[in-house]
Amino acid sequence: MEIEEFESIMMTVMVSGLxxxxxxxxxxxARRANAGRLGTFIIVGGLGLGMMAFALKGIIIELLTGFSG
Structure with missing residues (x-):
């Protein structure tokens, strides 16, 4: 296994863990603030939007490079 391959795998694993x-x-x-269902939805929706964009970016890149190769 080359170092670049190891770095790529570990980057994916560590960012996923984060x-x-x-x-x-x-x-x-949300639990500690007693946010309720709507508050939890807003917290997870607002703060989770960046994580969703990160995941979608990886998926889109894989789809585009898969079709061009």
């Missing part, structure tokens, strides 16, 4: 941890933080914040 996103899961941030999701846990969002739900914990």
């Amino acid at each position: 996103c899961l941890f941030l999701l846990f933080i969002m739900f914990d914040l």
Whole structure:
């Protein structure tokens, strides 16, 4: 395994772990603030939008490079 391959795999694993941890933080914040369903939806929706964009960017790049190659 080349170093570039290892770095690519670890980057994906570590960023995914960070996103899961941030999701846990969002739900914990909503629980501690007694936000209710709407408040939890707003917290997760607002803060999770960046994570969703990051995931979609990776999917779109893979789709585009898969079709051009």
